Amino acid sequence: MVEDEAGVEVERLVVKVVLLKMMYAIDRSTDAERIFDIDAKTGAIVTGKVLDRETAGWHNITVLAMEADNHSQVSRASLRIRILDVNDNPPELATPYEASVCEDAKPGQLIQTISVVDRDEPQSGHRFYFTLAPEATNNHHFSLLDIQDNTAAVHTQRVGFNRQEQDVYLLPILVMDSGPPALSSTGTLTIRVCGCDSSGAIQSCNSTAYVVSATLSPGALIALLVCVLILVVLVLLILTLKRHHKSHLTSEDDEDMRDNVIKYNDEGGGEQDTEAYDMSALRSLYDFSEIKAGDGGGGPGEGAPGRNPASELHALPQWVQSPDLDFSVFRDYICRKVEQADEDLSVPPYDSFQTYAFEGSDSPVPSLSSINTWSSGSEQDFSYLGGWGPRFRQLAALYAGRRGEEDSEES
Incomplete structure (x- = not known):
C-alpha cells in the first residue's frame, strides 16, 4: 500500500465455513499503535493513521478469525505490509x-x-x-x-x-x-x-x-607588550606594599596594646614607714584640747600649777586609753571618702592603697612613745611586756634587771 493515506482498504480476508458465522480481529500486541483496523464482519483491513515510509517501511500484524458463537475456536494468520514511497520530502x-x-x-x-x-x-x-x-x-x-x-x-x-x-x-x-x-x-x-x-x-x-x-609594526607590538608587562608589575608591587603596610600596622597595634598593660604592685612600708603616711591628717580630726580639759579639769590655762613638762608629756598618751573615746569619727570619715571616690567618675584610679593604723583604746599597755623616756624609771613598770610574746619578754627582763641595779645603787 502507499504511504500518506488513511482509511484505505489493505486486504480482505474471506474464510468459507459452511453454516458458520465468523468474526475477525487484529491482535493488538502486534499493532499497539493501532495503525490498522479490521472489519469484524467482512475482514477488510484499513489504515487507521497516516503512514510514513521514512519512519517504518514494513508492518507485521496478526489477524484472528473465530466463530461468532464460540470464541474459543480461533485461527491466526500473519500479515506483512510494505509501505510504498511517494515523493513527500524535498532535497x-x-x-x-x-x-x-x-x-x-x-x-x-x-x-x-x-x-x-x-x-x-x-x-x-x-x-x-x-x-x-x-x-x-x-x-x-x-x-x-x-x-x-x-x-x-x-x-x-x-x-x-x-x-x-x-x-x-x-x-x-x-x-x-x-x-x-x-x-x-x-x-x-x-x-x-x-x-x-x-x-x-x-x-x-x-x-x-x-x-x-597591517597597521602595527613588529616594534610597535613589542613596545605594547612591554607596556602591558610593566603595568602588571606595578600593580603587583602596589598590592604587595599595601599588604606589608597593613601587616606592619597590625604588629604596631599589638605592641601598643601590650605596652598599655600596667601592673600596680605598690606595697606599703609597714609600721616602720613613718614618711609615706601622714598620721596628723587623722589626729587633727579629733579635738585634743577637749580631752586634755576633761583629764585636767580645765582649759589649757587652768591646769595644775605644779605640773611639770615631764608629767604633761607623760600624760599625753593617757587620752588614748580612755574608755569614753568614740572612734566612729575616723570610721565615718574614711567611709565618706570612699563613697565620694566611688561616685566621682572623673577621679582616676589610685595607684596605691594606703592603710592607716591607729592604736585603739582597748590596748592594756601604755604607748611606747619616746616621750616616756623623760620620766624616771621608778614611774614605769615593764612587766606588761611579757604579754607581747617571747621577744618582748626578753626586753622586759632586761629593763627589769636594769631597774633592780638602779634600786640597789640608790639604797
Whole structure:
C-alpha cells in the first residue's frame, strides 16, 4: 500500500465455513499503535493513521478469525505490509557548507563541490538539479555549475578579493528533485575571504587580525607588550606594599596594646614607714584640747600649777586609753571618702592603697612613745611586756634587771 493515506482498504480476508458465522480481529500486541483496523464482519483491513515510509517501511500484524458463537475456536494468520514511497520530502544540502577563497584568487578557480540528500527513495532513483536562487541572479563574484551527477561546483568569476571591504559572502543555492511531484529547497553556501601564501595555502581568515597586523609594526607590538608587562608589575608591587603596610600596622597595634598593660604592685612600708603616711591628717580630726580639759579639769590655762613638762608629756598618751573615746569619727570619715571616690567618675584610679593604723583604746599597755623616756624609771613598770610574746619578754627582763641595779645603787 502507499504511504500518506488513511482509511484505505489493505486486504480482505474471506474464510468459507459452511453454516458458520465468523468474526475477525487484529491482535493488538502486534499493532499497539493501532495503525490498522479490521472489519469484524467482512475482514477488510484499513489504515487507521497516516503512514510514513521514512519512519517504518514494513508492518507485521496478526489477524484472528473465530466463530461468532464460540470464541474459543480461533485461527491466526500473519500479515506483512510494505509501505510504498511517494515523493513527500524535498532535497537538502548534505552539510552546512563553508568554503574559503584566497584574496588573490583567479577567475574560474574551483571553491567548493556540493551534494544533496533526500529522504525519499523513488523506484527510478534520485536525480537532482542545481541552480542559483533568484535572489542571487545579480551575483558577479561566483558561478554554479551542475555536473549532472547529483553534485555541483562553485567557481570564482572575478580577479581577487579584498577582505577589508567584505570578508564573508553568502551564496543561496536552489536544489530540486525529479518528483513526481518535483520538490525543491534552498541552501546557503558561506564563503570566507582569507589570506594565502604563494602556494595557495590559507594563512588567516580573520579580518581583524589582518587590520592589526597591517597597521602595527613588529616594534610597535613589542613596545605594547612591554607596556602591558610593566603595568602588571606595578600593580603587583602596589598590592604587595599595601599588604606589608597593613601587616606592619597590625604588629604596631599589638605592641601598643601590650605596652598599655600596667601592673600596680605598690606595697606599703609597714609600721616602720613613718614618711609615706601622714598620721596628723587623722589626729587633727579629733579635738585634743577637749580631752586634755576633761583629764585636767580645765582649759589649757587652768591646769595644775605644779605640773611639770615631764608629767604633761607623760600624760599625753593617757587620752588614748580612755574608755569614753568614740572612734566612729575616723570610721565615718574614711567611709565618706570612699563613697565620694566611688561616685566621682572623673577621679582616676589610685595607684596605691594606703592603710592607716591607729592604736585603739582597748590596748592594756601604755604607748611606747619616746616621750616616756623623760620620766624616771621608778614611774614605769615593764612587766606588761611579757604579754607581747617571747621577744618582748626578753626586753622586759632586761629593763627589769636594769631597774633592780638602779634600786640597789640608790639604797
